[in-house]
Amino acid sequence: MVSTYVPSELRGKGIAADLVRTALNKARSLNKKIIPSCSYVVTFLNRHPDYNDLVSE
Template sequence: MSSEASSSRAIRHEEAARRFTWTEDGQLCVLDYTLEGAVASFTHTGVPAPVGGRGIAADLVRAGLDTARARGWRVRPLCSYVAAYVKRHPEYQDLVE
């Protein structure tokens, strides 16, 4: 998927459920988090196999990290995917608690 296509993905932030979501081909993709004060712990990234490999997980994590930055949250990347993403994208490492 091109970066233009993925960057146009309208990811939903479901604040009450503490998650970011995107539905691709009828499959729900999620990034779950908890929030304690101003610390967001990203706990799970889930993209069903039938829609894997399309950059969805990366887009979900980017949306979560951009929201954290905009709201002044610190981040705990407890999910291994989120931790690896932050490691590969140094522009987000300043958010890590």
């Protein structure tokens, strides 16, 4: 996951978290792994370790 972006007028509403959560759930349903290069995704994964099984080694 390279980048997440939410327009400034929509920030602070949990949209980025919803976006990342949806993408991670989709990856899980497809039995895929991710490489988190986006700092927001890395932070999200640190806060939600239940998704760490999706991170490619």
